[in-house]
Amino acid sequence: MVILYTAKKGVYINLNDISEEEKISGDLKVYVNLTNKCSCACTFCLRNTKEMKESNSLWLEREPTYDEIISEFKKYDITKFKEIIFCGFGEPTMALDTLIKVAEYIKNKSANTPIRLNSNGLGDLVHEKEIAPLFEGLIDTISISLNSSNAEEFLKLTRNKYGLSSYDSMIRFAISCKSYIPNVVMTVVDCIGEKEIAACQAICDKIGVHLRVRPFE
Ligand code: SF4
Structure with a gap:
């Protein structure tokens, strides 16, 4: 089971498999699965393909427990990591309790190590409450997938079960994060076209968050 990993040129590598030198280089971004x-x-989403489930090492047969995650972290000097990112083959806020406890552990061990959470922004709907306050003092950056400038396209792309109102909920979540997380970023992929990117930029400007246009992988 791969719990901690890093990525090089789009390839995921188990943290156990990289050199000791790299582990303490100060340049390592470490992902928590x-x-x-x-x-x-x-x-x-790649996780929906059968091939990925069978071949990709990030696919978890079961969720790791808090203790299992911490014993992985204990193998390394966290203070040497450049950034720790909650991001795997699923949505980290689906394991909200573990996410919070692990972030607490990291901040206790190394208060200055930045923690980022990559999220689909639907955590409030899943947990039926405002979850952003739980991130205060723990998460330094949240990156939320905006995906689109409108609810219809968002739903078509994400196929979530919450319907059209999921879009507004995701935007509300981003706004709520601004009160608890220093750096709130929304992302879109570069292949959606200039007009759509401009429309997404206008939304981010309106709510006061940064837009990152990332390459489609
Ligand atoms: S939000 Fe979409 S892309 Fe991200 S893990 Fe879920 S299904 Fe995949």
Whole structure:
């Protein structure tokens, strides 16, 4: 089971498999693979393909427990990591309790190590409450997939079970994160076209968050 990993040129590497030198280089971004569960079934998501489930090492047969995650962290000097990112083959907020406890552990061990959470932004719907306050003092950056400038396209892409109102909920979540997380970023992929990117930029400007246009992988 791969719990901690890093990525090089799009290839995921188990943290156990990299050199000791790299582990303490100060340049290492470390990802935490918490869960396969997700409230979306995005049309472009690799986790939905059978091949990925069978061949990709990030696919978890079961969710790791808090203790299992911590024993992985204990193998390394966290203070040497450049950034720790909650991001795997599922939505990290689906394992919310573990996510919070692990973030607490990291901040206790190394208060200055930045923690990022990559999220689909639907955690409030899943947990039926405002979850952003739980991240205060723990998460330094949240990256939320905006995907689209409108609810219809968002739903078409993410195929989540919450319907059209999921879009507004995701935007509300981003706004709520601003009160608890220093850096709130929304992302879109570069292949959606200039007009759509401009429309997404306008939404981010309106709510006061940064938009990151990332390459489609
Ligand atoms: S939100 Fe992310 S993990 Fe979930 S289905 Fe979409 S791309 Fe996959």
